[in-house]
Amino acid sequence: MTPRQDALKRALELDAEHRSKEACAVLREALEHDPHAPDVLPRLAYLLNRDGREDELLALLGEHGRAVLEDPYLRLQRGEALSSLGRHREARVDFVAVRASGAPEPLRDRAQAFLDWTDQELASIDDALAALGRARLCGAGGLVVLAGMCGAAWLLRRRQRLLGPDGEG
Amino acid sequence: MAPAEASRARGFPLPATGLLAFAGGFATMVVELAAVRVLAPSFGDSIPVWTNVIGVILLSLALGAYAGGFLADRGLAERTLPLLLGLSGGLVLAIPALAPRLAHWVLPEAFPLDRAYPVLVEASLSVTLLAFAPPVLMLGALSPMLIRLGSADILRVGRTAGLVYATGTIGALLGTFLTTYWLVPGLGLPGTYRLAGLVLIGSAVLVLLIHRRADRGPVVGLVLVAAGGWLFGSADEPAPVWLDEGAHERVLARVDSRYQRLWVVEGEEVGEDGRRRRVRSLRINEGLDSFHSVKLEGTPYTGGRYYDSFALLPFLCEPGDGEVRVLSLGCAAGSILRVVHAGLGARCHGVGVELDPGVLALAEEWFRPFGEPPPATTRYLGDLGARVYVQSVGRDEPPFDLICLDTYRSQFYIPAHLATREFFRALRGRLKPGGVLAINVGDFSPRGPVLSAVAGTMAAEFPTVESFRVGKQRNFLVLGHDRAPGEVARVLRGRERPAGLSRDLWDAAQRSGAYWTWEALPDDRCLTDDHNDLLRLHEVLYSRLGRG
Numbered sequence: 001m002t003p004r005q006d007a008l009k010r011a012l013e014l015d016a017e018h019r020s021k022e023a024c025a026v027l028r029e030a031l032e033h034d035p036h037a038p039d040v041l042p043r044l045a046y047l048l049n050r051d052g053r054e055d056e057l058l059a060l061l062g063e064h065g066r067a068v069l070e071d072p073y074l075r076l077q078r079g080e081a082l083s084s085l086g087r088h089r090e091a092r093v094d095f096v097a098v099r100a101s102g103a104p105e106p107l108r109d110r111a112q113a114f115l116d117w118t119d120q121e122l123a124s125i126d127d128a129l130a131a132l133g134r135a136r137l138c139g140a141g142g143l144v145v146l147a148g149m150c151g152a153a154w155l156l157r158r159r160q161r162l163l164g165p166d167g168e169g
Numbered sequence: 170m171a172p173a174e175a176s177r178a179r180g181f182p183l184p185a186t187g188l189l190a191f192a193g194g195f196a197t198m199v200v201e202l203a204a205v206r207v208l209a210p211s212f213g214d215s216i217p218v219w220t221n222v223i224g225v226i227l228l229s230l231a232l233g234a235y236a237g238g239f240l241a242d243r244g245l246a247e248r249t250l251p252l253l254l255g256l257s258g259g260l261v262l263a264i265p266a267l268a269p270r271l272a273h274w275v276l277p278e279a280f281p282l283d284r285a286y287p288v289l290v291e292a293s294l295s296v297t298l299l300a301f302a303p304p305v306l307m308l309g310a311l312s313p314m315l316i317r318l319g320s321a322d323i324l325r326v327g328r329t330a331g332l333v334y335a336t337g338t339i340g341a342l343l344g345t346f347l348t349t350y351w352l353v354p355g356l357g358l359p360g361t362y363r364l365a366g367l368v369l370i371g372s373a374v375l376v377l378l379i380h381r382r383a384d385r386g387p388v389v390g391l392v393l394v395a396a397g398g399w400l401f402g403s404a405d406e407p408a409p410v411w412l413d414e415g416a417h418e419r420v421l422a423r424v425d426s427r428y429q430r431l432w433v434v435e436g437e438e439v440g441e442d443g444r445r446r447r448v449r450s451l452r453i454n455e456g457l458d459s460f461h462s463v464k465l466e467g468t469p470y471t472g473g474r475y476y477d478s479f480a481l482l483p484f485l486c487e488p489g490d491g492e493v494r495v496l497s498l499g500c501a502a503g504s505i506l507r508v509v510h511a512g513l514g515a516r517c518h519g520v521g522v523e524l525d526p527g528v529l530a531l532a533e534e535w536f537r538p539f540g541e542p543p544p545a546t547t548r549y550l551g552d553l554g555a556r557v558y559v560q561s562v563g564r565d566e567p568p569f570d571l572i573c574l575d576t577y578r579s580q581f582y583i584p585a586h587l588a589t590r591e592f593f594r595a596l597r598g599r600l601k602p603g604g605v606l607a608i609n610v611g612d613f614s615p616r617g618p619v620l621s622a623v624a625g626t627m628a629a630e631f632p633t634v635e636s637f638r639v640g641k642q643r644n645f646l647v648l649g650h651d652r653a654p655g656e657v658a659r660v661l662r663g664r665e666r667p668a669g670l671s672r673d674l675w676d677a678a679q680r681s682g683a684y685w686t687w688e689a690l691p692d693d694r695c696l697t698d699d700h701n702d703l704l705r706l707h708e709v710l711y712s713r714l715g716r717g
Contacts, residue, residue, distance in 0.1 A: 015680075017662070018658065018662055018679040018680045018681065019680075019681050020680040020681055020682030020683070021655075021680075021681040021682040021684075022681065023682070024682060047682060048682075050682075051677075051680060051682035051683050052615055052638040052641065052683065053615060053682065054614060054615070055614055055615060055616050084613075084614075084641055085613060085614050086283060086613055124280060124281070124284060125284055127278065127280070128280050128284040128285065128287075128288055131275055131276050131277075131280070131288045131292070132287060132288050132291060132292075134274065134275045134292075135275045135276075135288060135291040135292035135294075135295045135296075136291065136295065137295075138271060138274070138275055138292070138295035138296060138298075138299055139291070139294055139295030139298050139299070141295075141298075141299050142295060142296075142297075142298025142299035142300075142302055143298060145298075145299065145302070145303055146228075146229065146232060146298070146302055146303070146306060149232075149236065149303060149306055149307075150232055150235075150236050150306075153236035153237075153239050153240055153310075154236075154239060156239075156240060156243075156245055156249070157239045157240060157242075157243045157245070160243040160244065160245055
């Protein structure tokens with residue numbers, strides 16, 4: 001058994017015992033010895049994503065930028081992590097790339113599902129921005145009303161000055 | 170002699186001057202204090218909303234005082250005073266319907282918290298400017314006018330000004346206390362504004378009587394303004410935008426308590442077991458996608474919502490038959506205590522502390538009959554702040570095995586005084602050796618700014634602090650205890666999942682990778698009573714995420 005296979009087997013065993021933190025440590029170590037070891041990076045990415053360690057996952061994938069671009073599975077993992085952190089526009093780029101890639105059908109279907117969800121989220125953000133615009137319009141209206149009231153007081157005073165203190169000219 | 174000339178010659182009677190200033194001060198404070206209550210169902214009552222309301226009211230009063238001075242000095246006060254009082258009264262009558270409609274126009278749908286925050290802050294400012302500022306500006310003009318009218322000659326100016334300020338301030342004082350403690354809880358928001366509006370219209374009538382105006386025009390005008398404001402203000406409030414028709418949600422109860430707008434909502438959902446269940450939730454103020462208590466029909470658990478993460482706590486207690494004392498701070502309608510009690514059974518001796526007694530009343534009426542009876546060993550204490558209980562009222566109570574802190578205010582933030590090093594120290598002092606403090610903290614990433622600040626501060630007082638993300642939600646369970654790191658996951662392994670508890674949550678809770686261990690922040694970065702920027706951290710968090 002190669003060190004890579006050994007690491008993968010050990011990681012699987014640890015994960016089965018719910019010791020996912022230790023499983024990740026084993027995979028990280030294997031990756032340090034052989035950064036191009038197949039299966040190790042995807043497995044580690046999966047575990048980090050499943051455990052909600054998006055920040056660590058993004059940092060890891062940042063170190064393996066080329067591998068991510070070439071591997072639709074890693075790209076999908078990155079998209080999911082970005083999505084979880086609310087970075088929908090960046091996530092969308094990954095989902096579109098996975099969907100357009102030659103990845104197996106289930107992977108592309110999953111990317112499509114995430115893409116649909118991301119588009120809904122982005123539409124909701126656009127709606128929120130529209131609401132912000134309405135809020136500003138409403139605030140501008142309020143300021144105009146206040147200015148109008150002060151202006152009316154000034155006009156009354158001006159008219160009174162022309163007419164005299166009793167308003168009789 | 171013209172009426173205006175006559176009244177100037179006589180001077181405005183001082184008692185009437187004082188009475189009118191009193192009415193103006195009273196109405197101003199009723200409008201201001203109830204303004205947040207009117208806005209709360211749409212925008213919440215967070216500190217930014219309060220700041221916006223107070224700022225706009227002060228701006229309006231300042232502009233009104235300046236404009237009122239203009240009018241007073243040119244002899245216009247006699248003619249414009251009843252007009253201002255009547256118009257402001259009519260506008261005040263219209264507020265309970267006008268403000269919610271404006272809010273509904275600005276925010277016609279419910280956004281998730283991360284999208285809503287910037288909108289809520291700006292929209293509350295805008296709606297306050299349009300709905301509340303105009304009548305308050307008119308009320309601000311009263312003081313200079315009354316001082317001018319009440320001063321028959323220059324020798325009376327000081328006395329009149331003193332009277333106007335004194336009675337105006339007493340009126341404001343009365344308006345402040347009555348609004349919070351009697352008017353809103355007793356009359357509701359429309360009733361409160363009706364009272365303030367009628368006081369102003371009555372004041373306008375008084376001015377007309379003092380001037381002995383015989384012509385019908387002003388009286389008819391006042392009647393029309395009052396009727397228009399009353400009719401418009403009596404319109405029904407729009408339904409809350411967050412009501413989910415897809416889940417067949419309907420409002421069972423709506424109450425304006427002393428603190429906030431409370432809603433009890435019932436809907437349906439399909440659980441992990443495929444069963445369709447009725448679900449009741451307690452929503453507060455703007456609601457959005459948040460809830461403050463949840464009860465599912467036929468189970469103490471809440472369908473994988475963050476309350477279920479508190480079901481892990483009984484596994485950390487000593488096995489056996491001994492009593493387990495549980496304190497739930499911010500217990501609302503008892504979701505956490507129900508979940509913990511499900512794991513402990515009769516051993517559970519719970520104390521629920523809730524600030525708003527209105528919440529406990531709704532819990533009694535709508536949540537307890539909806540399922541199993543409450544454990545006899547659980548006490549609920551209302552009208553009590555969490556910190557007051559821990560450091561004062563409950564100080565002599567025996568220590569607790571578990572303390573659960575879930576005290577979110579206005580959906581967005583933990584009040585600053587409940588996330589400080591001093592408070593965490595006090596909480597640790599109320600725990601038995603081996604006891605656990607569990608806090609619900611909202612953030613969007615496992616190393617997010619709010620979570621880092623709270624957990625890092627806790628770690629300055631607890632030997633071990635771990636956080637656990639509840640699914641992919643924005644809730645983290647933060648645990649402070651004196652055991653070894655990683656023990657929570659270890660304790661859960663090999664144990665049987667409680668029937669009805671979410672399988673996903675249970676599986677995740679057993680994995681060591683699902684927990685983050687926290688180191689103490691340096692002293693100068695800990696949240697303390699004196700230096701606490703938790704609100705700013707929340708603002709940074711929500712403002713950043715809204716851009717996608």
